[in-house]
Amino acid sequence: VQLVESGGGLVQPGGSLRLSCAASGFTFSRYHMSWVRQAPGKEREGVSCISSSGDGTNYVDSVKGRFTISRENAKNTVYLQMNSLKVEDTAVYYCAATAGTYPGLSCLLLEDDEYEHWGQGTQVTVSS
Secondary structure: EEEEEEEEEEOOOOOOEEEEEEEEEOHHHEEEEEEEEEEOOOOEEEEEEEEOOOOOOOOOHHHOOOOEEEHHHHHHEEEEEEOOOOOHEEEEEEEEEOOOOOOOHHHHHHHHHHOOOOOOOEEEEEEE
């Protein structure tokens, strides 16, 4: 089982990045996917999640209108398009997978051990 994130990097405030997470070793289309971030000295924070079919999405308030989550089940990949990036978006971004009933907005509050699979993370740094 693998989740491999890519697309992170250094960007100026107001810029954009697109994160990708490629899955292998499990039936991707049966799992709800999340993007979770951890900034230095802070706890992990659920940023966005998407249901297994892609028809349900949720976002933390701080990224609404700026970030868009999507997935392509045929490619076993989930994406996070990040626009209008702010310094406070700087963090390591992880993708994570969970099965079962899509929890809706509560997907942002899942504990670490409620996810079945985790990626290794990709660094996003927003700085001028």
